[in-house]
Amino acid sequence: MDLLRIILSVLLPPLGVFLQVGIGAQFWLNILLTILGYIPGVVHAVWVIAKY
DSSP states (O other): OOHHHHHHHOOOHHHHHHHOOOHHHHHHHHHHHHHHHHHHHHHHHHHHHHHO
């Protein structure tokens, strides 16, 4: 299941974070990072999936 979340995170980073932790601080931080730059959003999403 983590592989699917990582693939979704590469395509749409907030979706991968949402599937892993739900709507919370990590989700909103990922949306902010994705708006500021796509790559930071992807890196954060993969980090969240690997951590949890």
